[in-house]
Amino acid sequence: MGNDDIIDFREDLPTASNYLRMAVPLMVQRRIPPTPYNYALWYAHVQNAHPELSRKLLAAFPDEDSYDPRKSEALFLEYFVKHYLPQSTQAQELIATLVAQLAQAVSRNLQGVHNYGASLRGAIEVFEQDVDPHQIRAMVGKLLTETRDLEELNQVFASKLKAASDQVEQLKRELAESERRARIDPLTKIPNRRGFDEAIAQALTADNETTCLLLLDIDYFKKLNDTYGHPMGDRVLQIVGGVLGKLQSDRIFIARYGGEEFAVIVNDELEAAHALAEQIRCQIAALQIKRKSTHDTIGTITVSIGLTRFRPGESAETFIERADTGLYLAKQEGRNRVIIA
Ligand SMILES: Nc1nc2c(ncn2[C@@H]2O[C@H](COP(=O)(O)OP(=O)(O)OP(=O)(O)O)[C@@H](O)[C@H]2O)c(=O)[nH]1
Structure with a gap:
């Protein structure tokens, strides 16, 4: 195949x-x-x-x-x-070109060293015989020229190596950047669902004693879109993403979970996660978001939050589902609240 x-x-x-x-x-x-x-x-x-x-x-x-x-x-x-991935195809092509260039340079260098060795051997044979001084001078001159040629070849080789290693470094940076981009939501510039899936898997294997999860959903977002238009909806998502993005730390991982839903993984006790959820809820409710065209303030934006603590032994799926149940109850009970499930 x-x-x-x-x-x-x-x-x-x-x-x-x-x-x-x-x-x-x-x-x-x-x-x-x-x-x-x-x-x-x-x-x-x-x-x-x-x-x-x-x-x-x-x-x-x-x-x-x-x-x-x-x-x-x-x-x-x-x-x-x-x-x-186009990036990876480009990377493979670039690496193939680099390897071919280096192989060529190595072979030229080897040929140069080989020629130089042959000249040295020839010179030794000549010196072992009784030769006249003219012949010796000519031979030394030849050796000097070949030494210079070899030095030049070595310089070319060294500069090719340097260029290749620079290109490999550049390539590594580009690949790391494209890996990073694949985990970032382009609208809000915070981690996306893929980033979340990886982070939660990591959090649960690293320390599953004190991991909590918040699922957060903007209330009546459809109405906001319908009233002020989709671009305004996008802006609200960016603003909420910005509020959450500022909380990112060693203990707190935030992501856009999908649509108008966000997730926050908190490596801390339930009490601390609850305080954080309330802080987020209040901070968002206090936002004054203005329409760019008219500078009018649009109504208050609120969020509903489902919060849960990881129970050792359960799957990530069950953990997420429980947070989702909390979110569902928060919506049912009137929105703009945090419910622990
Ligand atoms: N502007 C914008 N809207 C989005 C985006 N992703 C999802 N939406 C909208 O988000 C809305 C979600 O609406 P619903 O799930 O019905 O919920 P809701 O109106 O927020 O109501 P509740 O959640 O019950 O408070 C839908 O209208 C989607 O079109 C996005 O990237 N940009």
């Missing part, structure tokens, strides 16, 4: 149908929902496109109770999306 990293789907219809016939029963046995992600993964598995993917897929979904959409998504990202 070509090289190890790239999976492609270029079969003709009968072969493709055959693969699908093989993939579907495997998915049915494991009760895997027939989403495009899952089809792609199981199709690639029966295609035997990537043994490592097959191994991970079978380990992740061994039976009918093991399905977890996040695992599917992670595998899909790893084996399909990452390979096709």
Whole structure:
């Protein structure tokens, strides 16, 4: 199936149908929902496109109770999306060019050293014989010229190495930047759902004794959009994101969870997380947001917050669901409040 990293789907219809016939029963046995992600993964598995993917897929979904959409998504990202990121293609091309340039420079340098060695050997042979001084002078002159040539070659080689290492550094910076961008919400400039998923997984493995979660939703946001327009809605999201962004610290991770919903992971006791939730609620309710065109203040913005504390042993999903229940109750009980679930 070509090289190890790239999976492609270029079969003709009968072969493709055959693969699908093989993939579907495997998915049915494991009760895997027939989403495009899952089809792609199981199709690639029966295609035997990537043994490592097959191994991970079978380990992740061994039976009918093991399905977890996040695992599917992670595998899909790893084996399909990452390979096709333009950034990564550019990076691969650049690295290939650098390696080719360096190989060329190394081979030129080796040839230079080889020639120089041959000249030295020739000179020693000449000096071992009885030779006249003219011949010696000519030989020393030749050696001097070749020494200079070799020095030049070495300088070219060193500057090529330096250029290559500069380019690799630049590449590393660009890749780190694109990795960072993939975890940032472009509208609010705070971490996005992907950043949140990673942060919560990390928080729960690192210290699950004192992790709390706040899910926060702007009240009547649809009405705000309908009354003042979508761009004003976007601005409110940016302002709320800005208020939350300022709280980011070693103990507090904030993210735009989706739409008009935000999440705050607090590595602290429930009491401290509750105080923080109240602080956020009051700070947002006190905002004076003006319309840019008329400078009129739009009505108060409030948020409802669901708060919960992690219970050791439970999954991240259950933890999040409980915070969501708190949020639901906060909306039910009249909004603009914090409910601990
Ligand atoms: N402007 C803007 N609106 C968004 C964005 N993402 C989601 N929305 C809107 O957010 C609104 C969410 O509305 P609902 O889920 O009905 O809830 P709500 O109006 O906030 O009411 P409650 O949550 O019940 O208080 C929808 O109208 C979405 O279109 C966004 O990025 N920008």
